[in-house]
Amino acid sequence: MKRVIVNEKWCLGCHLCEYYCAFANSNKDSMVKALKDVVINPRIRVEEKDGISFAVNCRHCSEALCVKSCIAGALSKIDGVVRINKDKCVGCHTCVLVCPYGAIMPSEKGVMQKCELCLQNACGEPLCVKGCPNKAIELREVTP
């Protein structure tokens, strides 16, 4: 199973991961088209304070409370990845209530969005990982 691992020691707080995430999920073919004059709403978010920074996105928990709690049956776990079916989501925010990482949030359309490891967009692999200049975000094979 592949997991995004974050290492705050290496995080520069540059927020590039947020921009790569927004681009990856924009369905646009260039970063300029995707991001110019846009307030981004990425699925990965950097927290920072007093020189410490780190990125947070979905951990695809083994006990995924969001999946178990979703009142619409819109969240499910497929091959170890927590996926969201946006057609089924009604934006009730129960997943926001239970996610211990605060890693699920509303999209512009009101239904929820979350990191799906870029499996649901054209990238096919997490663009935040690829774009991180200091390898603070890595994709690793882990045993569940």
Added chain:
Amino acid sequence: MKYVIIGNSAAAIGCIEGIRSIDKEGSITVISRENWHTYSRPLISYLLLGKTDTERMKYRPDSFYEDNNCTVMLGTAAVKILPEQKQVITDDGKSIAYDKLLVATGSNPFVPPIEGMDTAPSVHTFMSLNDALALKKDLTPESRVLVLGGGLIGLKCVEGILHMVKKITVIDMADRVLPSILDADGSKIVQNHLEKKGVEFLLGNSIVKVAGQKAYLKNGEVLDFDNLVIAVGVRPNTALVAEAGGKVNRGICTNLKCETSIPDVYAAGDCTESYDITCDQVRVLALLPNAYMQGETAGINMAGGNKLYDHAIPMNAIGFFGLHIISAGVYDGECYKKVTENSYKKLFYKDNVLKGFILIGDVARAGIYTALIREKKPLDSIDFELIKEKPQLMAFSSRERADRLNNGIKL
């Protein structure tokens, strides 16, 4: 192994998934009074609102029963459990043998006895897909609707139908709305918000008599109406277990493994009582996440696994016309309060742990607070001042953060 499940909603689905995480072979029979593929009960208001439809509101895909090798008896009610023979009798006269039985019968709407209610042309409850479809059929752009009950179900119904009727009046005995999840100030915010949308409230009041299309209220007022929705509360469906000799209080009594007092009979969801760790009391927690997780726990134990349902807390996410409300735990102890123009926050803490919270408006990352309650995280082990401001992982020590963020993987 023969598994039988009575009910076909969140707790039942949790049970099926729990069983199949361990036992891929045993036979599973689902007895369901409702004639629908498993659907998301809380979505009935979103259905009327037009945010979903009967296809999309299915709680699991069409292939679910087949994928999980279940036999489903739709439109069939269980009428009796015979614990000695280990059989369930259905309303069409069949007897179904079980080795392990789950009772996941949920709850029924409580309809208070009101004089003359049977003379009203259109009276509805709001608990099931059929209820929602029947209500919708009765509504017209000219409808004047009375909703009796300003709790979660009543107000979700209001949100669902406001756009298709002329007028809605909510009547409740309590002097404020949503008393089960909000404090007085929070109730006021939600009430104001709904009033701005055109909903009228008559609080501290009730209907004493109905005659045709007139409702006589406690305060002497008489209201003309077309439709009456009864949403004053629900009662757990405990009869099957009680009649079979099982222990029942308000809900079916279960232990942390979700076993009832009858051997090989388990119960889960809205029909049960569970142990609320925030107030150390047993109570009915009629919420979908709890129902699913209890059902899953029951299923795992029925299949020979070992799991405890020992993290139950009251918690709720609800919204009305874009105003979101998230709350959890009990409102006990010291209170930190922060109110801005667009948001309302209260955190309650005592004995070095977070006991409960209310967020209205800005609800981002609320689950970080919920986790503090569920895990009984000692507040002196985190930067409580920081996390009070807003939910964030920065408030944890860097070691703990690394553990949490990386599923315990050493870097």
